[in-house]
Amino acid sequence: MALTLKSVEMKKDGAFNRQKNQFSIPFGEEVGELPVEAGRYRLLWSPVCPWAHRAIIVRKLLGLEDVISVGTADPIRPNLPRTDWAFTLDEGEIDPVLKIHYISEVYYNADPNYTGRPTVPAVVDIKTKKIVNNDYFRLTNYLETAWKKYHKKGAPDLYPESLRDEIDKLNDIIFRDLNNGVYRAGFAQSQVAYEEAYDTIFNRLDELEKRLAEQRYLFGRQITDSDVRLYVTLARFDVAYYNGFRVNRNRLVEFPNLWGYARDLYQTAGFGETTDFDSIKKHYHLSTIQGNRYGILPKGPDIKVWNTKHGREKIGQ
């Protein structure tokens, strides 16, 4: 049940070229923007997907749980008749609010001619059962800004105005080199494309390892949107990418600062509680990675180490 990549997502040189998102109208108060309204939307995700995971973390950090509800898809993705996400974890194998079996249904409700891969995160208008936004890159920023009036009291400012330019720049780098970089390594269909991605990933991790030596988070003493983006890839690194995507120069646990940083976040409310290592392993090894003919799930590595002491509280004080 490996992911079938349509040729539109592969370049001639064997490099993976992720599809663009079709539903990218922003949330906001302007005409033509998606209205910000409590109870109106349902956020569909699967705990395995790094792009969806970050929206879920930010929703928790900002206290939007009662404002935007959540539907959870199965880590194992059906491939027939298309690569899809299924609500087989729910009673009757149906999302209890939207009454759908597959996420593709909300895509077709919005566009009967939709030809892309149906992806998570997907924000769905509950009344119309149409997807309104699947912009995984900007979604957390919308939650941080357009949805501000619904933030809980004392919610952190994950996207402070004074840092936005810098955060945006770093987010582009984290996306290109890491979030999507691991997929470029894992889905490469040529040695050259694979090695280019591999080198990019580890050069970037080496650089971030240095950056995190002197400061607790990427922008100092406060968690920002960039930390959420880096975290979701780090959380999947040793359990899925190292083995499955052949990014095996080092495991995360071998970078002292990145490993301390990752555990620091994991042990912070909103991160660890939304990190489902078992589902992540199942998804990558049984559903995404090609060639696992007998469906064997790797038993390691030990994930209990994520709860060990990290000592990062003292850094940069």
Next chain:
Amino acid sequence: MALTLKSVEMKKDGAFNRQKNQFSIPFGEEVGELPVEAGRYRLLWSPVCPWAHRAIIVRKLLGLEDVISVGTADPIRPNLPRTDWAFTLDEGEIDPVLKIHYISEVYYNADPNYTGRPTVPAVVDIKTKKIVNNDYFRLTNYLETAWKKYHKKGAPDLYPESLRDEIDKLNDIIFRDLNNGVYRAGFAQSQVAYEEAYDTIFNRLDELEKRLAEQRYLFGRQITDSDVRLYVTLARFDVAYYNGFRVNRNRLVEFPNLWGYARDLYQTAGFGETTDFDSIKKHYHLSTIQGNRYGILPKGPDIKVWNTKHGREKIGQ
């Protein structure tokens, strides 16, 4: 070009069941034994194969290089018309002494009805071009005992009489739990068979980790046949088995004593010089492991670490 396992090597419960060796007449002076004679035999191997590697290490340690010549097969194994070993590294793609393209030829010369997988190590009588022995389990012991008159001056006693019973017992354990254990994990066709092998491997490594805390080698201050057997699996662990065979609880480098021990041996004449990490990686990732559809070779891990200081000289003195 993944290895095709005939159903005779798979049990009903999805467990790998390695074939028995057909050519197992011992070397010796008795009637019916294979005569011990300098220049008579050629030892066919590939640096990738742990079973063949240990015969090559022992040949070096005992100084038998001029007594038994060696032919080296390509790390990438052709599968058509059968899973074979090929002499494509040699000029004209022919072994210069035996004038064969494939190792199967010496098997068929000896038995036209041979139906097993043709394997290395294979000891071939140069005159008849027939395989005479492929008993990977006992071959090092023959070199250590029956071939004693040809050992170099000052050669180590790898199989001292006073320790033979203990060495044999430990060799059985090392074979079952580690040398062949990693294959049982990697070739398992059921989750249960895989996990049984995985647990066995790491329980045994944990036990050997303790054993090597107080002594430099498995039997104290001297290298024995058991060390050669353990070494060949350790040398392949992080570069091939961890990823390819899903034995990913820990990498070798995470066991302080086993990792020091492995480097100690690697840095000993006969071990490192016969350890070809590049070929090992190619073989396992491109030839043995199933499902690598685009033939991508993992770039990591870094093998330069094998030359770092280990400090084992001081242990147990």
